[in-house]
Amino acid sequence: MAELLTGNALVGQSGGCTAVINCSLAGVVQEAARHAAIGRVFGMAYGIQGALAGRLLDLGGEDPTIIQALCGTPAAALGTCRYRLQPDDPARAVALCQRHDVRYFFYIGGNDSADTSHRIALAAEAAGYPLRVIGIPKTIDNDLPITDHCPGYGSIARFVAEATLDAGRDTEANRYVDPIKIMEVMGRNAGWVAAACALGKRSDEDAPHLVYFPERPLSVPRFLDDVKAAYDRLGFAVIVITETMRDERGQPLAEEGATVADAFGHSRLVGAANRLVNLIQDRLGLRARYDKPGTIQRSLMAAASPVDLEEAYLVGQMAVRYAVAGEHDQMVTLVREPGPAYRCRTDLAPLAAIANQEKKLPADFINDAGNGVTDAFRAYALPLLGPPLPTYPRLTRAVEDGGHEPQISADERR
Amino acid sequence: MAELLTGNALVGQSGGCTAVINCSLAGVVQEAARHAAIGRVFGMAYGIQGALAGRLLDLGGEDPTIIQALCGTPAAALGTCRYRLQPDDPARAVALCQRHDVRYFFYIGGNDSADTSHRIALAAEAAGYPLRVIGIPKTIDNDLPITDHCPGYGSIARFVAEATLDAGRDTEANRYVDPIKIMEVMGRNAGWVAAACALGKRSDEDAPHLVYFPERPLSVPRFLDDVKAAYDRLGFAVIVITETMRDERGQPLAEEGATVADAFGHSRLVGAANRLVNLIQDRLGLRARYDKPGTIQRSLMAAASPVDLEEAYLVGQMAVRYAVAGEHDQMVTLVREPGPAYRCRTDLAPLAAIANQEKKLPADFINDAGNGVTDAFRAYALPLLGPPLPTYPRLTRAVEDGGHEPQISADERR
Numbered sequence: 099m100a101e102l103l104t105g106n107a108l109v110g111q112s113g114g115c116t117a118v119i120n121c122s123l124a125g126v127v128q129e130a131a132r133h134a135a136i137g138r139v140f141g142m143a144y145g146i147q148g149a150l151a152g153r154l155l156d157l158g159g160e161d162p163t164i165i166q167a168l169c170g171t172p173a174a175a176l177g178t179c180r181y182r183l184q185p186d187d188p189a190r191a192v193a194l195c196q197r198h199d200v201r202y203f204f205y206i207g208g209n210d211s212a213d214t215s216h217r218i219a220l221a222a223e224a225a226g227y228p229l230r231v232i233g234i235p236k237t238i239d240n241d242l243p244i245t246d247h248c249p250g251y252g253s254i255a256r257f258v259a260e261a262t263l264d265a266g267r268d269t270e271a272n273r274y275v276d277p278i279k280i281m282e283v284m285g286r287n288a289g290w291v292a293a294a295c296a297l298g299k300r301s302d303e304d305a306p307h308l309v310y311f312p313e314r315p316l317s318v319p320r321f322l323d324d325v326k327a328a329y330d331r332l333g334f335a336v337i338v339i340t341e342t343m344r345d346e347r348g349q350p351l352a353e354e355g356a357t358v359a360d361a362f363g364h365s366r367l368v369g370a371a372n373r374l375v376n377l378i379q380d381r382l383g384l385r386a387r388y389d390k391p392g393t394i395q396r397s398l399m400a401a402a403s404p405v406d407l408e409e410a411y412l413v414g415q416m417a418v419r420y421a422v423a424g425e426h427d428q429m430v431t432l433v434r435e436p437g438p439a440y441r442c443r444t445d446l447a448p449l450a451a452i453a454n455q456e457k458k459l460p461a462d463f464i465n466d467a468g469n470g471v472t473d474a475f476r477a478y479a480l481p482l483l484g485p486p487l488p489t490y491p492r493l494t495r496a497v498e499d500g501g502h503e504p505q506i507s508a509d510e511r512r
Numbered sequence: 513m514a515e516l517l518t519g520n521a522l523v524g525q526s527g528g529c530t531a532v533i534n535c536s537l538a539g540v541v542q543e544a545a546r547h548a549a550i551g552r553v554f555g556m557a558y559g560i561q562g563a564l565a566g567r568l569l570d571l572g573g574e575d576p577t578i579i580q581a582l583c584g585t586p587a588a589a590l591g592t593c594r595y596r597l598q599p600d601d602p603a604r605a606v607a608l609c610q611r612h613d614v615r616y617f618f619y620i621g622g623n624d625s626a627d628t629s630h631r632i633a634l635a636a637e638a639a640g641y642p643l644r645v646i647g648i649p650k651t652i653d654n655d656l657p658i659t660d661h662c663p664g665y666g667s668i669a670r671f672v673a674e675a676t677l678d679a680g681r682d683t684e685a686n687r688y689v690d691p692i693k694i695m696e697v698m699g700r701n702a703g704w705v706a707a708a709c710a711l712g713k714r715s716d717e718d719a720p721h722l723v724y725f726p727e728r729p730l731s732v733p734r735f736l737d738d739v740k741a742a743y744d745r746l747g748f749a750v751i752v753i754t755e756t757m758r759d760e761r762g763q764p765l766a767e768e769g770a771t772v773a774d775a776f777g778h779s780r781l782v783g784a785a786n787r788l789v790n791l792i793q794d795r796l797g798l799r800a801r802y803d804k805p806g807t808i809q810r811s812l813m814a815a816a817s818p819v820d821l822e823e824a825y826l827v828g829q830m831a832v833r834y835a836v837a838g839e840h841d842q843m844v845t846l847v848r849e850p851g852p853a854y855r856c857r858t859d860l861a862p863l864a865a866i867a868n869q870e871k872k873l874p875a876d877f878i879n880d881a882g883n884g885v886t887d888a889f890r891a892y893a894l895p896l897l898g899p900p901l902p903t904y905p906r907l908t909r910a911v912e913d914g915g916h917e918p919q920i921s922a923d924e925r926r
Contacts, residue, residue: 173681389806
């Protein structure tokens, strides 16, 4: 048993928001109240960047009903930042902790935040100031190493799976008007979110029909061939890409040909999906649209995964228990238990092993053609989404003298 | 009591999809089964366009569990079309009905579909063929006259209200990274969907902070002044526009300066939000992003309104009852009962009075500045969304030595 360290706690949120990151915050605050070693609980407003500018909140003194309500509140109630520590910052952060008698430092975030936490841990050691630093995983990108998955991923996965399935039915019904749909989702350098778009698919007609991953550069001719083949087979097609896709020359699709002046702006950056829609219309002569759920995909509470909400709370709660028990310079991880039923427990991994690492989609989660997912991915991801995704029927009974494809020409369309 | 007319029924879906249009279809099929006057129930595959091409489905012979499951299935299970009737088409549609002994014709759609139905009603009368034609309202645009509102609107309204509120919290938390968000929603020539984005807003901090409507041309200098003022006041801003917005010269924002050649496409159409994001970055020097939920906003079952689902079923069911009772060349309408509690009953309006009409957002639903909604709009719309929208807390307790705005300069951002 480690020495009992008595003092205050400080907790911050960093990086992109998720639907469940506030559950982790509630887990920290509520668990901290159960430990006599922890006095006050401070929050960093806008992450380490705000904290270094003197912006703290008194979370321990907050109305408990507000803390409880955080479990159903999206985004980051403390505010967040994307800030790369400057050389003096780790020592400044330790000095901040000393001024406020902070002995427990919790930082909820992804790879970059693990780096921030690790550097502060090292600075505290260098200063001879006992400080227990624990990272709490959070990223919709699901790209942290060691942990089985990241809180935040299950909820964005549920949203994009439902959105792709539901909007796919829209494209299917509307095939003689707008037969091609591109869904542009998040994911930085990893295809975890794109892959999740396929989790509601149960038949060839179900969307998506093609999924592309940032792990594989997009060959434009190959892409067009794929789209044409799907359209020829089904009469419509739903295609998933990430906003960060690059072509075979390594150029981002979103930036190619940017900053052309137009009538009232100076630049004309266009997104990846927008460019591919134009390309499909020009090269294949097919009407195409795109959906770009943007920050909605990582925020919408109506589609949050109950499993994700629960695990996000758990990692916050366990961070406090690990720290009080003497752990330091570690991140909480989720470990999937073997067996047919999905269960996770927590463990720890050194922050140094998490910092700035990216876990890409494994090769066996991507199909051979590089445009879809495998059953191994489905088995990995589906339990994270909570209750089964909806299934939708299709009408089956063509009338005897009907049933042939109507000959609908483009010029008949309104 | 009208003469009892005995024969088969034909039902179709037309125009843009919604989350609830299949409820109306289920309402027709299930109610038709209760009336001895109605024999078989046929469905048009892909609307009148598919029906005229000989594509019919046997809905009355379909597995009843599939018909029931339509109530939870988004989009249009029959398929839909956007087709302007050619001169011969009304007579061809009547001939189709004669071939299949169809005496009851139901068409679920919006303004254009009412025109289609009305023209077929006139053609049946001209041919001396007794046919009872009833329109069933459906449009997320909510722009049909006479009816209090349109099935489909409550669900898209619930989605965009939740999405704006939730993604607004994301922007608020992330204000030092991407302080400006534009939400680009649907709505053709009317601002009903844009207005609905404001239905979750309860405080000045809650999104949206600015809402623009296609009823009012967008003055770009005025828009930039509004955005700057909101940002100066709050430190971030969420702005709603429709994809169809036009500027003061009447030019669509989405098409201005289009068809510039780029590296691999011939055209570079960019959407309205994409252009405004570039403009805000260029003119105000503020990082901006946009969300374009596209067809997700009209499809996502996870955000459907229970009130909308119920009313969509009701209008389908009542269409059958009205037709069997002898009504013809009418559309079912929803009539809001007076009184404090929300209740709707159905009535009828002549198809000719609906066809090709558009109900714009009334002036008293738009604030004086033209950039927000009024309490009158909230009172009108909120009951259509079903259960109360979520409320989210904000943390309140700044620590005594903190609480000032951190001085975060742009070059500190990662």
